[in-house]
Amino acid sequence: MGDLTKTCPDNYYPKGFIMHDQEHISVAQHMCPEFFRWIHEDLKPWVKTGITKEMVERARKPATFRLVILNGRAYVEKYKKTIQTRDVFTIWGILQLLRRYPGKVPDLDLMFDCLDYPVIQKKDYHQLDSTLAPPPLFRYCSDDYSWDIVFPDWSFWGWAEINIKPWEPLLKDLDLGNKRTKWIDREPNAYWKGPWVAKHRKDLLKCNLSETQDWNARLYVQDWNHEAQEGFKQSHLANQCTHRFKIYIEGSAWSVSEKYILACDSMTLLVTPNYYDFFTRGLMPVQHYWPVKMDDKCRSIKFAVEWGNNHKQKVNEIGRAASNFIQEDLKMDNVYDYMFHLLSRYSRLMKYKPTVPQNAVELCSETMACTSEGLAKQFMEESTVKGPADVSPCIMQPPYDPQTLKFIHDRKMNSIKEVEKWEKDYYEKINQL
Template identity: 40%
Template sequence: MILRTRGLGFIMAALVVLALLVGACRWIDLDVSSPIDNLINIGAAPVASIPFCGNVTSPRRLTCPGTPTAPPPSQTTPPPTSGPAPPCPDYFRYIHDDLRPWRGAGITRASVERARRHANFRLVVVGGRAYVEKYRRAHQTRDVFTQWGIPAAAPPLPRPRSRPGHHVRLRRPPRVHAADFPAPAEAPPVFLYCNDAGWPEKNIRPWSQMLEEMRRESERVQWPERQPYAYWKGKLHVYRIRHELRRCNVSNDQEWNARLFTQDWKHAIRNGFKGSSIPKQCLYRYKIYIEGNAWSVSEKYILACDSPVLFVVTPFKDNLSRGLVAVDWGNKHPVQAQLIDYMLHLLTEYAKLLRYKPTVPKKVVEICSESIVCPTRGLHRECMMDSMESHFTGFSPRTLPPPFTKEEPKEIADREAEVLRNIENIERLAS
């Protein structure tokens, strides 16, 4: 279900519909947390033994080897395949759509340089080697784990001439607005951060592990046995729309059949993350997704619970929301449905649009698996190693589907508009 964002009324009306569906329900205690200023050091655990790190225990950055080191062998590594590669899911077509502003004039050096003020770091890939120039600090370790995804998860780009050079922003919301640029190609291309290696500061393990834990929890408690409420837990901070949603919580005066909890991460860290288990949140029949400062990284965990999700409509798009149909496909094809394909095709198509030859800037540092993982300790290192991709030996990317036709975007927009109209009709009937 999709909820409009025109204020509290629509949110409450949609929850009334849910109340009619689930009926009268019993009271449960709300989560109470207190601010704690002292945080524990999650990096103090002993260093795990990594074959290619040797005896390195100091935080210094290593020199990358002449030939990139392959990940440790895995028993799950699939055998090499023959014949044409299977096609990617249909939502990969949005790669063409996202790069459309630069399709005609291409991406110039000047437009890339204009992206500097919006970015946390710059990534350049030349000759199959990756280099990073850091501009400003990132929140926690977003920069480290975003960079980790390049050498650890991605094999060399399929075309030797592909030499992408781009900027990465590690904060939300996006800062590049199309309306500020009369010519679309003048807009600076900026990538937002993305990783599936987990979030050590929040005790969130790599995505593959979390998905398996959530699958087991969903199977343990079948949908009819789950709590008959719409559930949301997250950080309120200064996000107005989340504060409005919070007013829909159960109280002595109202029952909207919503169970909304505030997540205090300082308290969770101090308390050893008790009560903050993401798989344990799969115990409710319905989940709520609502943006924070922009799109929220909680989306994929909410979707993975195998419960109907109430979406508060947002202008932000990402490959998860675009590929909701592909989630079922990914569950049926766990080895093939990999983020690596999306990254490879996006970077390859981006590189095709470059109208200049990227060179290695003066203030860069070369990054590789060794230089990133070996200086780390504790949970940071565990998350990196657990997320290391080991399937790309003899494994070719799948085929990127063609762009949308001129008619297809309008058809998609019309279908979405029809869904929203139906939801608004339900809201009016329930109010």
């Protein structure tokens, strides 16, 4: 993480930092996007018990680092190395939140794991009102069997190792990439490009075009070592919006690629996922994406493309709904607001006043940027919050009631079952010919 022995300046905001007149900051009247309501569900295990210091420290073993925020300043105790610079850019993002909403982020103490797989299993904590509540642990994704708390991933502030820009400039590039090729003029096939990393991705490659079979898929293996040597010339995400359909399939767990794929105006063919991140629970099948069966990928993809090319207006609508969701509901303002509301509500559940851990180091934007180099330094400079927001955070909606949660679940399942029926009828008709 670089040299963390440097101390942060007494004046947290450096020369040139734009301080707005607090009396003229407007109060946001807009509601937060609907998916923010899942914050309530993610913190549900601790509503009755609260969060004690003992609970937090039980999450130390799997954690990459511990973060304490006191009086608007951040202190980090690092426990282990993680993949690439995930921890660096996650902490960087939190520091930018403190700059965006100075004095508004409450004191807190949390553990963060930068690896992929959720580890706090629900089966180990059946009684949420018992004295043995699960340890709160933040990470980038979770699943229906875990209590890990989902948080925006590091790549929103840039992924230096593979030259993916911070989210704000990248969103603009993706929007321009969409306009470069109209949907109707795109290749009428399904596109995927990525590294193998998992068995089901290797299995997906069986759906590629061959001499004997065309599953309507055009699939490419991403060799990051080769791409790095070539300067990532073939990996610009905005140049990959050239097919009418794009495939999303998880990697080792969830994949950061989902937001890039959904942003493309192309209809996303989403292979049955096992994991979710902080925003994907707000997506609806046949509204934002087309569901593809994990255990019958090739036939499912072939049908999706055939159906889509015969229902062009509907497919165009689905693609646009997804890219609008990404451009509007997932714009950087909302990413910061999600972080703000999640951390604020987490802080309210704490039953103790946090203190700075003995081995923690205070971090701030100045020391982190100064000790970085290359693309990491460039991306930090590009994603630095230049001054406090001139609006308040969006307004959170109340928790879902059980009936609404059931309605959401049933709506998703019914949409998926409907697509499966269409697919079944399609292949039965072909077999009769």
